[in-house]
Amino acid sequence: MSVASNLKPYLEQKAALIEAELLESLPGIWNIPDELRESMMYSLMAGGKRLRPILVLATVEALKGSTESALPVACAVEMIHTYSLIHDDLPAMDNDDYRRGKLTNHKVYGEAMAILAGDALLTHAFYSIVQSYRAYDVPAEQIVEIIEDLSKLSGAPGMVGGQAADMLGEQGITGLEQLEYIHLHKTSDLIVFSLKAGGHLAGATPKQLQALEKFGQHIGLAFQIQDDILDLVGDEQKLGKPVKSDEKQQKVTYPYFVGIEASQEKVAELTEQGKQAIMNAGFPYPDRLLELADYLTQRDH
Amino acid sequence: MSVASNLKPYLEQKAALIEAELLESLPGIWNIPDELRESMMYSLMAGGKRLRPILVLATVEALKGSTESALPVACAVEMIHTYSLIHDDLPAMDNDDYRRGKLTNHKVYGEAMAILAGDALLTHAFYSIVQSYRAYDVPAEQIVEIIEDLSKLSGAPGMVGGQAADMLGEQGITGLEQLEYIHLHKTSDLIVFSLKAGGHLAGATPKQLQALEKFGQHIGLAFQIQDDILDLVGDEQKLGKPVKSDEKQQKVTYPYFVGIEASQEKVAELTEQGKQAIMNAGFPYPDRLLELADYLTQRDH
Numbered sequence: 001m002s003v004a005s006n007l008k009p010y011l012e013q014k015a016a017l018i019e020a021e022l023l024e025s026l027p028g029i030w031n032i033p034d035e036l037r038e039s040m041m042y043s044l045m046a047g048g049k050r051l052r053p054i055l056v057l058a059t060v061e062a063l064k065g066s067t068e069s070a071l072p073v074a075c076a077v078e079m080i081h082t083y084s085l086i087h088d089d090l091p092a093m094d095n096d097d098y099r100r101g102k103l104t105n106h107k108v109y110g111e112a113m114a115i116l117a118g119d120a121l122l123t124h125a126f127y128s129i130v131q132s133y134r135a136y137d138v139p140a141e142q143i144v145e146i147i148e149d150l151s152k153l154s155g156a157p158g159m160v161g162g163q164a165a166d167m168l169g170e171q172g173i174t175g176l177e178q179l180e181y182i183h184l185h186k187t188s189d190l191i192v193f194s195l196k197a198g199g200h201l202a203g204a205t206p207k208q209l210q211a212l213e214k215f216g217q218h219i220g221l222a223f224q225i226q227d228d229i230l231d232l233v234g235d236e237q238k239l240g241k242p243v244k245s246d247e248k249q250q251k252v253t254y255p256y257f258v259g260i261e262a263s264q265e266k267v268a269e270l271t272e273q274g275k276q277a278i279m280n281a282g283f284p285y286p287d288r289l290l291e292l293a294d295y296l297t298q299r300d301h
Numbered sequence: 302m303s304v305a306s307n308l309k310p311y312l313e314q315k316a317a318l319i320e321a322e323l324l325e326s327l328p329g330i331w332n333i334p335d336e337l338r339e340s341m342m343y344s345l346m347a348g349g350k351r352l353r354p355i356l357v358l359a360t361v362e363a364l365k366g367s368t369e370s371a372l373p374v375a376c377a378v379e380m381i382h383t384y385s386l387i388h389d390d391l392p393a394m395d396n397d398d399y400r401r402g403k404l405t406n407h408k409v410y411g412e413a414m415a416i417l418a419g420d421a422l423l424t425h426a427f428y429s430i431v432q433s434y435r436a437y438d439v440p441a442e443q444i445v446e447i448i449e450d451l452s453k454l455s456g457a458p459g460m461v462g463g464q465a466a467d468m469l470g471e472q473g474i475t476g477l478e479q480l481e482y483i484h485l486h487k488t489s490d491l492i493v494f495s496l497k498a499g500g501h502l503a504g505a506t507p508k509q510l511q512a513l514e515k516f517g518q519h520i521g522l523a524f525q526i527q528d529d530i531l532d533l534v535g536d537e538q539k540l541g542k543p544v545k546s547d548e549k550q551q552k553v554t555y556p557y558f559v560g561i562e563a564s565q566e567k568v569a570e571l572t573e574q575g576k577q578a579i580m581n582a583g584f585p586y587p588d589r590l591l592e593l594a595d596y597l598t599q600r601d602h
Contacts, residue, residue, distance in 0.1 A: 033466045092411075093416065143445050151431065161421075168336060
């Protein structure tokens with residue numbers, strides 16, 4: 001992996017910052033049934049690289065904005081990501097018993113509670129975004145922009161649409177276009193949201209917002225193709241899940257259509273195009289975003 | 302039933318207005334998998350009295366506000382209510398095959414799609430609220446207030462918390478206090494949201510918002526106790542579901558603790574207290590809200 005030498009401590013530091021904020025994100029004074037609170041926090045604090053919230057913060061930094069006031073929005077992305085994993089793992093969906101080496105939510109708390117914990121995390125993401133307004137005086141107009149973006153990019157025309165298409169596609173994906181639709185919405189859209197939210201918070205120009213969208217779509221797709229590749233050739237221990245699980249479920253992946261080599265070329269090409277978009281949009285400090293693009297698309301786990 | 306003579310046409314007219322808006326609420330140009338769109342619309346358009354959105358509009362009218370600009374918010378409440386029914390009906394939850402005389406969502410579209418349709422409707426509610434800002438220039442600050450209220454009142458400390466407590470309570474509710482917690486959150490909170498959202502949209506004073514909250518909590522609880530009563534003594538055809546279904550599932554209800562007669566007295570008392578709160582808060586046109594309180598708590602189905 002060609003990770004920039006100082007990226008690893010950066011990722012660790014930001015992940016720690018986000019996890020500290022996530023721990024405080026569900027007000028202790030709220031009267032919530034214990035088991036619901038535990039179920040929500042079990043999955044929210046189950047680890048993971050916190051890549052999406054880090055993208056929010058990195059975008060804010062690329063524009064010299066305030067990281068602190070972006071933290072509630074960064075947490076919101078992680079809540080959306082977490083709820084989608086909880087619901088995805090349910091028996092009626094992917095029926096997974098383990099996630100990141102730990103039992104999935106419904107294996108610990110039961111299906112009904114897992115459904116409710118997912119619903120509650122989804123809903124709480126919007127509460128968290130509003131806290132950037134309450135605690136840090138982010139203007140209401142920016143909050144509304146961010147909320148509109150999230151409702152689209154994580155909803156029916158976004159992530160949920162991608163998941164629905166993925167599920168329906170298990171009955172037979174007929175071509176690359178259909179597969180790209182799934183990847184674009186299931187994976188890229190939440191990455192695009194993370195970047196655009198950072199942009200809104202730090203006063204990005206319309207041109208910069210467009211560049212962030214293109215960057216997100218490209219590295220999101222590259223990230224997912226890389227995931228497909230790793231699922232075929234990766235190392236089981238590094239991934240924390242059985243290799244070839246997609247193949248076993250007879251899922252059609254990118255390499256299925258074009259082979260491993262052309263898939264790897266596609267990843268490189270998408271990454272390069274995404275980075276170009278950022279480089280051409282006049283960000284004061286674009287370097288971290290560019291490093292993250294390489295990190296996301298060259299990872300081996 | 303002592304329904305004010307002109308309330309019935311009012312309810313029908315408002316329900317028609319809301320249904321017309323709901324039909325248009327999922328933009329046709331959005332690229333959404335057909336089956337996801339159908340599944341969302343199947344439950345959204347499955348009838349029902351549209352009581353919660355009507356409460357939004359009635360509150361706006363009580364304050365001489367603009368009904369038109371409140372419609373997207375009214376639709377949002379119905380989306381939240383609908384998603385909660387879809388998820389509640391799932392096999393892992395209440396396992397219901399019928400709702401309002403029609404097959405439940407998962408019986409038609411399968412469990413996975415029903416989970417996703419619920420997630421998508423929940424998410425889309427927030428998009429819908431933002432449309433009051435986009436289309437009707439409702440100030441961003443009011444939109445943020447409404448979104449914060451919805452995220453709390455329909456989330457972990459609100460409706461979802463009530464559902465979790467209800468589910469956990471199936472293993473044995475020990476007292477009235479626990480039952481009231483469930484009713485307050487599972488039922489009242491979304492009614493409170495509807496009223497407060499109407500208040501925010503029409504410029505309610507803090508005193509009026511407080512009165513709306515008290516009114517909502519009281520008539521919500523009365524509504525739910527009435528539901529418990531009807532479930533014991535109601536007419537199967539009018540209710541559209543088997544009578545005593547709660548008893549069959551050995552659910553503890555209000556009459557279980559205090560008997561039918563004391564439950565009926567409690568309904569009357571709560572309704573009166575709720576109405577008093579409205580009458581004391583200086584609404585220009587409170588009459589419709591007061592009529593709705595009687596309608597909700599005196600219904601026989």
